[in-house]
Amino acid sequence: MSLFKEKGIKTTPIESLGEFGLIDHLTKDIITKNPTSVKGIGDDAAVIDLGNKYQLISTDLLLEGVHFDLAYMPLKHLGYKAVAVNVSDICAMNGDAKQITIGLAMSNRFSIEALEELYTGINLACEKYGVDIVGGDTTSSTAGLMISITVLGEVEKEKITYRSGAKVNDLLVCTGDLGGSYLGLQLLKREKEIFIENPKMQPDLAGNEYVIQRQLKPEARIDIVRKLEKLKIDPTSMIDISDGLSSEGLHISKSSKVSVQIYEDKIPLDISAINLSEELNLNPILCALNGGEDYELLLTIKQQDYEKVKSDVDFTIIGHISDKSEGNNFLAKDGSSHPLRAQGWDAIKTD
């Protein structure tokens, strides 16, 4: 019976392409046809023409065991984070989130009270970001909890910011500080291991409240979107830092057909992240480059906007844009230059 037989076709493991390679591969032939579909796959959000403004739409999946571990992620925080990371994608387009839909799949080990906790966090974030929950789907699952969120936003046509607009000599700017979320996660993982070995041990989280909050309750930087408007800055490109500074820098480089130069001594780190990195024997700069989940914004601005950001604590100029031929580089404190690579978490661990 052919339906039930394994077909004798060549099978290539998904890992051979990686996440971004896989999306590129599966969607490379897709051409949008509706005149309202302005921008499809390839940025933080898709863009739909509403006539007088653009609508933004972005989807994220969060899976238990892949994206979160309920051993140290309280459900309320998880709900909050699920909304925040989606709103962050809209911020990265210089837009305002307006509506979300929520798909939930959960196994029967979850109680109604557990889902209420999750929804408390979802509702808190929706209130904070001014987002309406307009729809959703709920289903049982054979394994764990899965959250699928789609967010809709809006942006004035002249304000929309893609990954693709960076120009040579633009300044590369990031908001907030980096690496903290990854370090917070490492601390939570360590404390979980200790707890498993000895459930009577109390967790040692003192002094690390900031990095733990960065991991468990990140915020979307809608305040930055507002500030850019107030400062009359139109970023030439923007992306949110979900996968680490390296990965996002390379996205801007690829989309804008330019190269990025990032200076080690400019990368903003919080003092508590530095202290924890020493305790955990990790290089904090590598955490910033490859850790991810900081949900800060990485943007490029014209040189003429330098005066507007130079003394603003929310912004740090970490590099600049140069011609594609120069290659993407990480310029270390010792003056050496290294090709920028998106190495992910492995690169941090083996350092």
Next chain:
Amino acid sequence: MSLFKEKGIKTTPIESLGEFGLIDHLTKDIITKNPTSVKGIGDDAAVIDLGNKYQLISTDLLLEGVHFDLAYMPLKHLGYKAVAVNVSDICAMNGDAKQITIGLAMSNRFSIEALEELYTGINLACEKYGVDIVGGDTTSSTAGLMISITVLGEVEKEKITYRSGAKVNDLLVCTGDLGGSYLGLQLLKREKEIFIENPKMQPDLAGNEYVIQRQLKPEARIDIVRKLEKLKIDPTSMIDISDGLSSEGLHISKSSKVSVQIYEDKIPLDISAINLSEELNLNPILCALNGGEDYELLLTIKQQDYEKVKSDVDFTIIGHISDKSEGNNFLAKDGSSHPLRAQGWDAIKTD
């Protein structure tokens, strides 16, 4: 360590509420605040005001082991069906689907070739329904395949059709025929069992191509949306038949604050569905009432539109709307009347 401890709170099993009860419970306090959020949870799609027209948005989750079994669901068909059932939600609002986003989570047992098959089906359906894929997310999963689709559509403001507009004396109409998809699924399950017991047995699907197609490759009735426009019929309410005629009739009853009267001898059944139901020892009417996944449309129209539909093969008048006080009834061939209940699949099996 409180993070890792089970809290001593009362836990209520999710099953005690059921899917619709759970959604109602979790979303009962949600009030939309953005002026563009016209209609939130509670219909086939949410409604967003675009100014000159309405935008429709709907999300569906499809999980392996819950919604599909890859033993008899080819990946290409699965991709097609995932799009079709979402487009069907837009049709149920009398609208046109325009864009979708696709979230995919899959374990490493899936190869790139398998995902290409899935996308072939997705692309076929998008082409058929004129829908653009504008975004998505791809991630690994610890268990099986999960598809999350969000569809965006549009409808003229004066054409939008909710579940809530049915009025006393309206005619209750359904499109196509019912019960076939459920019967096709039962046949596929039977053949799977036979195959497991004896892999040399060839499947016996002859004569049942229609019901199998109903299950594996359902179509969204966008043709009905076009025809309603051509016939100048504005349905007073509409819903798509995903969970069975009973469940959908009760949704219209509840949303419209009326009651529905459904006549057994009017329910449209395909001859191949009737034949198969005899072979499988199932009552085909119960399959229509409780089987689901037919993705036909259930609508109510004004009596004055009777002449427009009475000799159209696409439409069958199966009942009418009466005052809420009469209760929702199933009127059997023998003249007896039975309260209409959404009993789901169990009710079919135990008949």
